[in-house]
Amino acid sequence: MPKQITIKDIAKKTHVSVATVSRVLNDSDCVTDAMRQRVMETVRELGYVPNSIAKSLKTNSTYSIGFLVPDISNHFLISIARTVEDIVSRQKYNLFLCSTGNRADRELDYLKMLLSRNVDGLILNTTGHNDDFILKMNTQIPMVLLNRQVQAEGFHGDLVDTNNHLGCYLLTKQLLSLGHRKIFVVCGPAHLSNSQERFQGFVDAMAEKGICVDEHYPYIYTGDFLMQSGMEAVNHLYEMEDKPTAILSMNNMLTVGILEQLHARNIRVPEQVSLVSYDAINNMDLMVTRPTSATFDTTAIGERLGKAILERIQNPEGENRKFIFDPTIIQGNSLGVPQT
Amino acid sequence: MPKQITIKDIAKKTHVSVATVSRVLNDSDCVTDAMRQRVMETVRELGYVPNSIAKSLKTNSTYSIGFLVPDISNHFLISIARTVEDIVSRQKYNLFLCSTGNRADRELDYLKMLLSRNVDGLILNTTGHNDDFILKMNTQIPMVLLNRQVQAEGFHGDLVDTNNHLGCYLLTKQLLSLGHRKIFVVCGPAHLSNSQERFQGFVDAMAEKGICVDEHYPYIYTGDFLMQSGMEAVNHLYEMEDKPTAILSMNNMLTVGILEQLHARNIRVPEQVSLVSYDAINNMDLMVTRPTSATFDTTAIGERLGKAILERIQNPEGENRKFIFDPTIIQGNSLGVPQT
DNA sequence: CCGCAATTTGTAAACGTATTCATTTAACGA
DNA sequence: TCGTTAAATGAATACGTTTACAAATTGCGG
Numbered sequence: 001m002p003k004q005i006t007i008k009d010i011a012k013k014t015h016v017s018v019a020t021v022s023r024v025l026n027d028s029d030c031v032t033d034a035m036r037q038r039v040m041e042t043v044r045e046l047g048y049v050p051n052s053i054a055k056s057l058k059t060n061s062t063y064s065i066g067f068l069v070p071d072i073s074n075h076f077l078i079s080i081a082r083t084v085e086d087i088v089s090r091q092k093y094n095l096f097l098c099s100t101g102n103r104a105d106r107e108l109d110y111l112k113m114l115l116s117r118n119v120d121g122l123i124l125n126t127t128g129h130n131d132d133f134i135l136k137m138n139t140q141i142p143m144v145l146l147n148r149q150v151q152a153e154g155f156h157g158d159l160v161d162t163n164n165h166l167g168c169y170l171l172t173k174q175l176l177s178l179g180h181r182k183i184f185v186v187c188g189p190a191h192l193s194n195s196q197e198r199f200q201g202f203v204d205a206m207a208e209k210g211i212c213v214d215e216h217y218p219y220i221y222t223g224d225f226l227m228q229s230g231m232e233a234v235n236h237l238y239e240m241e242d243k244p245t246a247i248l249s250m251n252n253m254l255t256v257g258i259l260e261q262l263h264a265r266n267i268r269v270p271e272q273v274s275l276v277s278y279d280a281i282n283n284m285d286l287m288v289t290r291p292t293s294a295t296f297d298t299t300a301i302g303e304r305l306g307k308a309i310l311e312r313i314q315n316p317e318g319e320n321r322k323f324i325f326d327p328t329i330i331q332g333n334s335l336g337v338p339q340t
Numbered sequence: 341m342p343k344q345i346t347i348k349d350i351a352k353k354t355h356v357s358v359a360t361v362s363r364v365l366n367d368s369d370c371v372t373d374a375m376r377q378r379v380m381e382t383v384r385e386l387g388y389v390p391n392s393i394a395k396s397l398k399t400n401s402t403y404s405i406g407f408l409v410p411d412i413s414n415h416f417l418i419s420i421a422r423t424v425e426d427i428v429s430r431q432k433y434n435l436f437l438c439s440t441g442n443r444a445d446r447e448l449d450y451l452k453m454l455l456s457r458n459v460d461g462l463i464l465n466t467t468g469h470n471d472d473f474i475l476k477m478n479t480q481i482p483m484v485l486l487n488r489q490v491q492a493e494g495f496h497g498d499l500v501d502t503n504n505h506l507g508c509y510l511l512t513k514q515l516l517s518l519g520h521r522k523i524f525v526v527c528g529p530a531h532l533s534n535s536q537e538r539f540q541g542f543v544d545a546m547a548e549k550g551i552c553v554d555e556h557y558p559y560i561y562t563g564d565f566l567m568q569s570g571m572e573a574v575n576h577l578y579e580m581e582d583k584p585t586a587i588l589s590m591n592n593m594l595t596v597g598i599l600e601q602l603h604a605r606n607i608r609v610p611e612q613v614s615l616v617s618y619d620a621i622n623n624m625d626l627m628v629t630r631p632t633s634a635t636f637d638t639t640a641i642g643e644r645l646g647k648a649i650l651e652r653i654q655n656p657e658g659e660n661r662k663f664i665f666d667p668t669i670i671q672g673n674s675l676g677v678p679q680t
Numbered sequence: 681c682c683g684c685a686a687t688t689t690g691t692a693a694a695c696g697t698a699t700t701c702a703t704t705t706a707a708c709g710a
Numbered sequence: 711t712c713g714t715t716a717a718a719t720g721a722a723t724a725c726g727t728t729t730a731c732a733a734a735t736t737g738c739g740g
Contacts, residue, residue, distance in 0.1 A: 004480065006696055017720045022698055030718060047476065052456040053402070054696030056393045057725050072422060078412055082439070094453055097437050099425070113434055116392040136387065140344065259626050281623075286599050288628050346726055357690045362728060370688060394726035397695050 004051065010042045025050065056118060064094045065309055066114040067123045068107065070225065072099035075282040076252055076298060077125065080146070083302025084123065084309075091310060093120070102224050104129035111137060121309045126150070128192045142312035146305060149193035158308045158321045160301060164194045164278075167294035167327040168201030168250065171276040174292065174329070175246045176209050180274060180338050184219040184244035186233040186254050198250050198278060219244045223254070230257020238265065245273060245338035252279035255291055262289075270336030280330065290332030296325050344391065350382045365390065396458060404434045405649055406454040407463045408447065410565065412439035415622040416592055416638060417465065420486070423642025424463065424649075431650060433460070442564050444469035451477060461649045466490070468532045482652035486645060489533035498648045498661045500641060504534045504618075507634035507667040508541030508590065511616040514632065514669070515586045516549050520614060520678050524559040524584035526573040526594050538590050538618060559584045563594070570597020578605065585613060585678035592619035595631055602629075610676030620670065630672030636665050 007025070011018040016039065023031045024039040042048075056062045065088055069077045085095045096119065100107040104127045111130060114122060115137055125146040126134065134143075135152055143157035175183055185202055188195040203213045213220075221236055223229025230249065234257075237244065249255040255277040262269060269275050269289045280295040281287070304323050312318065347365070351358040356379065363371045364379040382388075396402045405428055409417045425435045436459065440447040444467045451470060454462060455477055465486040466474065474483075475492055483497035515523055525542055528535040543553045553560075561576055563569025570589065574597075577584065589595040595617040602609060609615050609629045620635040621627070644663050652658065 004696090007698095008696075018697080019699080019721080020719060023719085026698080032718065035718080049452060049456050051397075051458065051696050052453075053393055053396045053458050054725090055698075057391075057397055057696080057727090058698045060725075062393070072418055073415075075413075078418075082412060082441075085439070089449075094457075099422070101422075109429075112389060113392075116389050117434075118391065118393050256623060256626075260623070263625060283596060283600070283622075283627075285603060286596075286627050286629065287623075288626060344726090348726075358727085359691075359729080360689060363689090366728085372688065375688080391726050394695090395728075397697090397726080398728045400695075 005046045005048045006051065007048075010039065010046055010048055013046065014039055014042045060118070061120055062118045063092055064096060064117070064119045065121045065123065065313075066096045066098060066110075066119040068098050068100065068110055068114070069125045070100050070102045070107075070127060071253065072097070074225075074253055076279050076296070079298035080302040080305060083299050084306040087303055087306025088310060093310070100127060102127060102226060108133060115141065121313045123305055123309055124148075124150075128189065142309065142316045144305060144308045144312060146301075147194050151191070151193065156320065158312060158323065160305050160308060160323045161194065161325070162296050162301075163324050163326045164197035165201040165204070167278050168198040168248070169205045170201075170327065170329055171248055171278065171292070171294055172202045172205035173208075174335070175248065175274060175276060176205060178246075178274065178335060178337050180246040181209070181211060182219060182242070182244040182338070183246045183248055184221065184233075184237050185248045185250070186230060186258065187220065187222045187250050188225045188254070190222055195250065202248060218242070225251045225253050227253050227257035227260065230254035230259075231261040232257075234258055234261035234265065234267075238267075243273075247273060247275045249275065249277045249291070252277060252281050252293075255279070255281055255293075259287075259289055259291070269334050272339065274336050274338070275334040278327075284330075284332065289334055291334040292332040293330050294327035295330050296327060301325055345386045345388045346391065347388075350379065350386055350388055353386065354379055354382045400458070401460055402458045403432055404436060404457070404459050405461045405463065405653075406436045406438060406450075406457075406459040408438050408440060408450055408454070409465045410440050410442045410447075410467060411593065412437070414565075414593055416619050416636070419638040420642040420645060423639050424646040427643055427646025428650060433650070440467060442467060442566060448473060455481065461653045463645055463649055464488075464490075468529065482649065482656045484645060484648045484652060486641075487534050491531070491533065496660065498652060498663065500645050500648060500663045501534065501665070502634075502636050502641075503664050503666045504537035505541040505544070507618050508538040508588070509545045510541075510667065510669055511588055511618065511632070511634055512542045512545035513548075514675070515588065515614060515616060516545060518586075518614070518675060518677050520586040521549070521551060522559060522582070522584040522678070523586045523588055524561065524573075524577050525588045525590070526570060526598065527560065527562045527590050528565045528594070530562055535590065542588060558582070565591045565593050567593050567597035567600065570594035570599075571601040572597075574598055574601035574605065574607075578607075583613075587613060587615045589615065589617045589631070592617065592621050592633075595619070595621055595633075599627075599629055599631070609674050612679065614676050614678070615674040618667075624670075624672065629674055631674040632672045633670050634667035635670050636667060641665055 007018050007021050011021045021039055024036050067081055081097055088095055098110045100110055107127050108130050111133060121142045123144050123146055126148055128148060131150050131152050134150055138156055145159045147161055187199055206213050221233040223232060249258055275291045277291040277293040280293045284290050347358050347361050351361045361379055364376050407421055421437055428435055438450045440450055447467050448470050451473060461482045463484050463486055466488055468488060471490050471492050474490055478496055485499045487501055527539055546553050561573040589598050615631045617631040617633040620633045624630050
């Protein structure tokens with residue numbers, strides 16, 4: 001591999017100092033046009049490309065933003081990531097998309113990596129298992145959270161979230177209005193704020209019909225926000241003697257898993273069981289089963305996220321803000337009246 | 341933002357030189373155990389996290405690999421990316437996933453960015469519009485190509501590809517065997533090697549039945565590998581007077597677009613038109629229309645890709661290699677006999 | 681107890697850039 | 711022409727590491 005061309009080389013060739021070259025390259029005003037011409041000439045001639053490693057070391061800013069997500073297969077997140085990328089790249093920032101596969105250890109590795117790579121800002125959709133470390137990093141790096149709160153005092157940063165409670169409340173109401181009472185709820189990890197809020201939305205809707213959802217309520221499955229968990233939930237469900245008549249899925253990955261397993265078991269929706277989903281699944285209109293879903297404007301969310309992190313980088317000491325997006329319920333073909 | 345803790349700080353606090361600290365941190369052998377203890381003690385105490393920017397500047401290696409893809413929504417690519425990430429992260433490399441949105445200018449920006457960030461290696465699935473620049477970079481950075489050749493002499497690196505010709509040949513044969521002769525072929529950009537090879541597979545299969553596909557063959561649509569193009573192709577198709585009886589889609593994004601538009605126009609598959617697809621679409625078994633598809637083992641491809649780039653980084657001067665993966669045809673419910 | 685080798689530690693110079701401060705040059709009115 | 715000021719350029723230092731080289735320490739046979 002040939003030696004890379006540095007600012008020094010073009011300084012020598014142009015018979016100027018490295019300082020002037022640097023100034024030309026950074027559009028400093030204190031440089032004459034003739035000089036700019038000459039320098040840029042040799043820059044082109046030698047095919048110089050700046051070393052942003054060195055630049056970063058000096059300026060202590062990398063023009064990069066980390067985006068930590070649990071799952072790169074999640075269309076909701078991908079869609080948001082694309083918009084965020086779009087927004088921040090207009091300001092010359094690069095986005096590092098890091099997918100942890102829902103694993104806490106991987107997440108910690110990534111966090112350390114991003115910290116040691118000196119990213120200027122961080123967007124976090126965490127597993128919730130590294131909050132202590134995140135809190136430490138928080139003093140060093142501006143942060144914006146997506147979907148999940150950091151469960152600790154003293155966090156400094158913004159939150160962009162969907163209206164978890166409302167979404168699940170509405171979905172549950174719809175099931176109830178059809179007459180469903182035995183609703184099987186497939187939850188995400190219990191320690192996550194969004195899981196809790198979604199669950200609470202369910203609980204509150206049920207309570208309005210006088211159904212108490214407590215530790216004795218039988219139709220609860222708790223897993224990860226993964227297809228795998230959705231599949232397991234269905235298996236679990238069909239081992240019960242008193243089967244539920246409807247399923248409330250708390251996340252799109254879960255929903256896909258549930259659909260896959262219902263399909264594998266030849267269970268028809270909504271004839272045998274009704275289904276509602278928090279978050280939309282991809283290409284829904286092409287599906288045999290189109291779950292009635294609480295959906296969100298991922299473009300709007302992405303834009304807000306991108307803006308928020310840029311603003312925080314500009315002004316790290318700003319007040320904590322919350323941006324909550326309300327759901328739109330999309331009707332599918334997954335709802336029927338309960339069969340007994 | 342508080343000042344970051346450097347090697348110097350922990351040197352001072354431990355009353356040793358920065359050199360020893362550095363040696364401890366890099367597990368150099370020439371350091372006594374007692375010393376290692378003492379240093380690591382203060383490392384933990386101060387919560388030191390190494391500055392990889394500075395490290396990179398000195399060592400001229402960033403332990404990072406760039407992966408340039410045209411579309412982050414493409415499940416085929418995402419699935420590969422996940423595996424690659426898995427492979428390279430075992431060797432402590434980080435993967436930068438960059439999605440160009442099929443735009444040549446964005447691609448060039450990303451290439452420059454990756455070059456200036458000194459990535460150790462590059463995996464490229466390009467638009468084909470920046471081959472000259474890539475050729476220049478090629479002397480600086482080890483590269484592995486995915487799916488698309490660089491159309492120029494003197495390229496140095498590996499290629500991982502699917503068997504484009506065979507895949508389309510087999511799909512076409514299957515349509516022909518059902519009696520289809522008027523096959524509408526939806527192609528990707530004509531300047532890309534994989535487009536060309538896929539098209540040739542189609543041409544050769546047709547030739548075997550004595551059908552000459554040349555500039556007079558009416559059923560050709562050329563677009564980008566995007567949903568949008570797939571939708572436009574369908575619109576184009578249904579403005580023809582002598583309608584084709586089958587569609588061959590050359591890529592999964594195109595296929596989704598085609599399905600969407602067929603659905604929007606209420607055209608039934610396979611009753612009104614048959615469909616085959618190069619590449620599988622996601623969650624196919626949940627779809628109303630399951631296109632018969634040439635599919636590929638993305639895990640195997642990802643593993644090969646990851647291994648290849650790591651090997652190239654180890655030994656940049658190695659021979660050019662080609663790894664071609666054969667298709668598996670999955671039968672869907674998208675095929676019927678031609679309706680006249 | 682000395683001397684020499686082997687091991688461990690320290691010193692200092694890089695890596696490529698930005699930037700302060702000093703210096704040179706240009707501009708211009710008197 | 712000269713002096714003054716403003717503008718352009720250069721010299722030198724620093725960013726946080728690694729690493730060649732030098733120096734110090736240790737071990738050990740005599």
